[in-house]
Amino acid sequence: MRIGLDVFLSKEFNHFKGKRVGLVTNMTGVNERLVPAIDLFSKHPDINLVALYGPEHGIRGDAKEGEKVDSSIDPYTGVPVFSLYGASKKPSKEMLDTTDVIVFDLQDIGSRYYTFIYTMAYVMEACAEYDKQFVVLDRPNPISGVAVEGNLVEEDVRSFVGLYPIPNRHGMTVGELAQFFNNEFNINCDLTVVSMEGWKRDMYYDDTNLFWVPPSPNTTGIDMSILYPGTCLVEGTNLSEGRGTTKPFEYVGAPYIDGYHLAKAFNEKGIPGVIARPTSFIPTYSKHKDKVCEGVQLHVVNRHSLHSLKAGLTLLEEIAALYPNDFEFLQHTNGKYFFDLLAGTKRLRDIVLEGKTEEFLGDCNNQQEKFNKQKESYLLYK
Structure with a gap:
């Protein structure tokens, strides 16, 4: 199989020749031989990398959970790094001014609490607002694209660990989620998803030929x-x-x-x-x-x-x-x-204290059924 990054570099980059590229990534943005996308983009003769954007934990993954990250200059490429987990979680106009297209290459872990997918959503919103193209280089859901667990997030408790009504375990890739967010929640950015080749929905990460790079300090395997x-x-x-x-x-x-x-x-x-x-x-x-x-x-x-x-x-x-x-x-x-x-x-706090979590899980079934129908048209891998 091949991840979106490798497919992009083999052919899809041609669609963005001559454009100024910003890259949302961290240490998980590597190819199958563990070469960072930052290096591959900065050294590519036909890719003009002008900006980097880092999610929670920073672009090198050395910040703890919840720790704010400052913007900086990448010491290896000299490219400016804008933090998307600092003063703001959504890129400002100034952060995007030097770019024409923003490329997203981050490894998700398949649970709705994980903030990378909401960083993606906020960047998509900014791209729609400031007329930038947005490209997702798809990667595997490490816990497969089959199982779905849990309830949908209710309106009054939405946050950066649950921005949209999706289940605890969503069973989608970041590329599929990007399409889902873009259409179902009316972001409407100019979106391109570069799909993987050879990935099947029932694969767990260790079913692929890829090395596991921890997306954050506590995602151990x-x-x-x-x-x-x-x-x-x-x-x-x-x-x-x-x-x-x-x-x-x-x-x-x-x-x-x-x-x-x-x-x-x-x-x-x-x-x-x-x-x-x-x-x-x-x-x-x-x-x-x-x-x-x-x-x-x-x-x-x-x-x-x-x-x-x-x-x-x-x-x-x-x-x-x-x-x-x-x-x-x-x-x-x-x-x-x-x-x-x-x-x-x-509701779940009281349910735990009352010992009624089995009933709660039963109530989740209807919500999962609704979600599965809603996401069906956005699935890229059947």
Whole structure:
């Protein structure tokens, strides 16, 4: 198979000869031999690279989650780098003034919380507003383009971790999402998607011939990505989601937890495709920094039968039941709950505390059916 970047460089670049090109990318923007798109564009005789744009974590991926990134000059090419995770998440007119076309080449991880797809949407809006062409170089959804999990984001909790009504696990590539966003949400930019060749919807990332480059510091690999649609919700609680360890979003725990009892309670639920193992860990940063946390590591046994959102919600439900005086949802100074933004609804907090997540997942089926019908015409790989 070939990714959009390689297809673009072999032939599609000819459509943009003589135009000033801006590139939205980071360290995941590499070809199949791990050569960065930045280098390939800057050295290409027929591509005039004039600007770079970096998403959350920066263009080299060295900034932590939520950490603002400044604009700069790329030391290797001398090209200006405009941050799309600093003072603004949407490019200003001045950021786009030197360009004619913006090319997007970032690796997504298949969950709606991941901010790269909303960086793409904001750049698309700016391109529509300032009359620029927008090109997406498509890449695989690393957790396949088949499974869909979760609810659609409700209007009053939309944010940069859930900008549009899509499910927790959406089952689309960035190119497909670009077409979906452009038409369904009336962005209406001048959009070109450079499709992959040879990618099939049932492929996971390790079914391809590509090297895995972590899109951000805590996206450690395929199992983490598979679990993330469920375990990302832990971020909205006082539990550690394993940040500051070698197994983020696979480890879940806190100083108040007994890992043995939690693993036993979780495993007794018999959730297909996953087993919890009691463990302890000490986060080097983030929640419970330098404290011993007990909890579990979730091990993926069968990725095809695992419903990651069910696993994540069941784990939260068990912890809430076992530790009602310790477990809590984190509230920000503005009174909002980050959990609500991740969950895409304000109802799920109470549902977890009431032990009714199974009912919630049943209610999601109609929303998934609606989404699957809505996205059908935008799918590039049948």
